[in-house]
Amino acid sequence: MKRRVTLAEVAKSAGVSHQTVSNVLNNRSVVREETRKLVSHHLKQSGYRRNATARSLKTNQSNLIGLVVPSMTNSMYAEVAQAVVREAERRGYTVMMAVSNRDAEVEMSVVHTIIDHNAAGILISPSDVEGKASKLIKDQGVPFAEMLNRSAFDMCDVYEADNHNGARTATNHLIECGHTNIGFIAGVFSSTAQSRYEGYIEALKTAGLPMSSELIVSGNYTREGGLLACQQILDSGRHPTAIFCASDIMAYGAMDELAARGLRIPQDVAIIGFDDMELSSLPGVSLSSISFQPAVLACRAIAQLIDRIELSDPFADRAYERVPCSLVVRASTVTTQTHRDAS
Amino acid sequence: MKRRVTLAEVAKSAGVSHQTVSNVLNNRSVVREETRKLVSHHLKQSGYRRNATARSLKTNQSNLIGLVVPSMTNSMYAEVAQAVVREAERRGYTVMMAVSNRDAEVEMSVVHTIIDHNAAGILISPSDVEGKASKLIKDQGVPFAEMLNRSAFDMCDVYEADNHNGARTATNHLIECGHTNIGFIAGVFSSTAQSRYEGYIEALKTAGLPMSSELIVSGNYTREGGLLACQQILDSGRHPTAIFCASDIMAYGAMDELAARGLRIPQDVAIIGFDDMELSSLPGVSLSSISFQPAVLACRAIAQLIDRIELSDPFADRAYERVPCSLVVRASTVTTQTHRDAS
DNA sequence: GTACCTTATTTTAACGTTAAAATTAAGCTG
DNA sequence: CAGCTTAATTTTAACGTTAAAATAAGGTAC
Known part of the structure; x- marks a missing residue:
């Protein structure tokens, strides 16, 4: 050295x-x-x-920003991470990246480490609904914001999608297509998963459709999880004609299972996802979905966080941005070619 | 604070x-x-x-590791980043993440910043073939390794796929399927792109097939780039019956274009990619590809880098790992159902 | 000509830690 | 019991920077 x-x-x-x-x-x-x-x-x-280290020690302010996400194999978080890293770079900050793997303990540990390195701010997509990590960050007086997920700790900037309305819109779309027996592949326990679940329920209620617990199965935000959940729903004996998946990733898994059983999409079972990932628009996938541009959301979150760090403006109102979701209809829910990719 | x-x-x-x-x-x-x-x-x-900052100042060793990738929207790099971040976390290191956006100047800038923060080591997937960034890192005496790409600076640990053989295998597969007019969508200027190009050429030569510059078009490792390149190849008047794409992402773009023209895969045009991304196995995509497990590669690279940092073993041989690639045949190159997913 | 600004620069101290040197206490040896 | 060794602890200094205080030089006012 x-x-x-x-x-x-x-x-x-x-x-x-x-x-x-x-x-x-x-x-x-x-x-x-x-x-x-x-x-x-x-x-x-x-x-x-x-020497950034010496400077940081003396001034007690680094230009390091912590980013905590549950996973990165989900390409939505990859997009988010890229947006955050690039905007941070542009403004002279470096991102310390951590993956919590949806484990509250790991989350606490990485947050601790980030704080130990004197981070100027932290952006977190909390995995722990209790918000222990957020509490810790707040206690240490580090500026931070929650993103894409909200914890019970309700005292910081929050940036999220309008998950409730998005889920309702997705479910309504299926109802409008004439489906009455609609399965739901839910996410794991998190604010986002909860909101999407509630949106689904509300749509069914409003339409006066019966709901069945057998049609609601939890995946774990992976393709494999979606596949297993789909199996369970199909084997329930409730004969769903459509399935709403709380994430595109899980929808892919459901599509795997439908293909394996030789069921046609959407003729036998219609599928709609959530997140509108890049690859859902591939001609062979054509997955209808709910879109909300996570990279834009992330960019706003990091920009605002840096503003707060630099202006150290404690009097600014707490931000709560909930970006709207829009329905993207593709071939997984409608057969007519004319409607394909009506984004 | x-x-x-x-x-x-x-x-x-x-x-x-x-x-x-x-x-x-x-x-x-x-x-x-x-x-x-x-x-x-x-x-x-x-x-x-x-206080990690104070400790780092005094001991002149941080437990920060820099990671520089060209992009993160390509899910291959997302996987790599996740692997690196998690292995680093496991060993008590924190990752400073930077995205070069395939821009040599940005790359230099982020590397400088990483060094300024006293990084204990750097893992880089170089964008600049000249290797200016690698030279800088070496000059500063920071342990580092190149990954997934190799720069002209040939004096550090390198971890890459056997791109040459992979590309040859892919091209041979198309030849074995009876194709004689095979297009190639190349990557942008990089060691990896170069090796894949050479593998393609070698396969054609060995088979005694003619090659045409009109059938070789460069994409830019994006879906959009693949689409444009595909357009150009199809419009060349050379009537290719198969296209080898230097990355799955670009293959997706090519598939977009084929679908838009109503051409069937593989009957009208067969397609094979490279990287075997997670979603290439989706039933509706079924893209034949070349697989090499980048996450495993990344994990080895970071583990070895940390070993070097901790043992500070300058006498250890320079590592040069070139992991083998394997062919994954799916429906985009063969019609018979029996061969699908013969991974 | 003394007192008092203003401007440019230097000196000193500090951030929180670790390395190295110094101190203290206790035990042992012949 | 002087002299030496060992063990446990404290004191001092340093990492490279910035903040604050101190100094120096030059000008102005009465």
Whole structure:
């Protein structure tokens, strides 16, 4: 590990004190123009780079931001992570990334580590509904926001999709297509999963349709989980003609199972997902879904978080953004070619 | 920002010196058992957490690892990132994530930032074939490895797929299916793209098939790029009956275009990709591809990097792992149902 | 000519930790 | 019991930076 050039070394070579060099680096107006030029020259020549660690220790503010997501194999979170990382880069911040794997204990641990590194702010998509991690962050006084999921800790900025209305819209779409026996593949316990469940229930109620617990099975936000849930629903003996999946990923698993049984989509069973992932529009997939642009949401969240960090504006109102969802109809719910990709 | 408990404060409350507390924290054997217990108790009670920044400044070693990838919307890199982040977490490291967006200048900038933060090591999937970033990292004496791509800088650990053989296998598969007019959608300029191109060429040559520059078009590793390249190939007037795409993502774009033109896969045009992404196995997609488990590769790369950091073993041989690729045949190249998913 | 600004720069101290040196206490040896 | 060894602890200094205080030089007012 090669030792890097320090401020003191540059100072010596330029024949000034280290503080003057520091002043030049930080654009303090006290420095005489002539001196500034001299020092700048030596800075450039030496290839000097600020030691972010030392700076962070002294000023007690890093330009590190923590990002905690449940998973990254779900391409929605990958998109979100990319949006966050790039916006952070643009504004001079570096992202410390952590994956909680939907485990509350892991989540606490990574949040601790992030705080240990003196993060200036944290963006979290909480896995633990109780909000222990959020409480911890708040206790440590670190600016933060919740994203795509909400924990019981209800005292920070929240950015989420309008999951309830989205789920209702999806279910209504199936009802409008004439389905009366509609299965639901739910997510794991989380605010988002809960809202989507409630939206589904509300739509059924409003339409006066009966609901059956046998038609509601929980997946675990994976393709495999969707497949298993689909199996269970199909084997329930309730003969569903449509299934609403709380995420596209799980819908893919359901499609696997339907294909394996030789059931046609949508003639035998219609399918609609949630998230409208990139690949749902592939011609061979053509999965109807609920769209809400998570990257845009993430971008807003990180931008606002950095604003808060830099302005340290504790009086700004707590943000609560709930972006609208829109229905994307594709071949998995309607047969007429004309309606395909009516996004 | 709430001030955190410091070592000195714990020392005061326990009635010992700060150094003793430090010794307890670092499990130094000099501490008397009785004292250790006393201090441990006060540590726990105060909720003390090590200040990673201060520690890093003093010891000149952080437990931060930089990860630089070209993109994250490509789910292959998302998988890789997840693998790296989780293995790093497991070993007590935190990942600073950066996206270069395939821009050499951005890449240099993020690498600089990562080094500024005193990263203990860096894992990079270089975008710049010249390897300026790799040279910079090496110059700064930071342990690092290249992954999934190789730059001209040929003096570090490299982990990549056997792209050449993979591409040859893919092309041979098409040839064995009876195709003689085979298009190629290439990647952008990179070692990986180059190797895949060479594998394609070699297969054609070996089979004694003519090659045409009109059948070789470069995409940019996006679905949109694949679509445009496919258009160009189909409009060339060379009537290809099969297309080999240097990545699954681009293959998806090609499939979009084929569907738009009403061409059947594989009857009119067969398609094979590279990377075997998760969703290529969806029943409606069924894209034949070349598989090589990037997450496994990434996991090996990060594990080895951490080993190097911790053992600081400069005498260990430079690693060069080139993992084999395997052919996955699906419905996009063969019609018989029996061969589907013969992974 | 002394007192008092203003401007540019330097000196000192501090952030929280660890390494190294110094101190203290206790035990042993001949 | 002087002299030495060992064990446990404390003191000092340092990592590279920035904040705050101190200094120096030059100008202005009366």
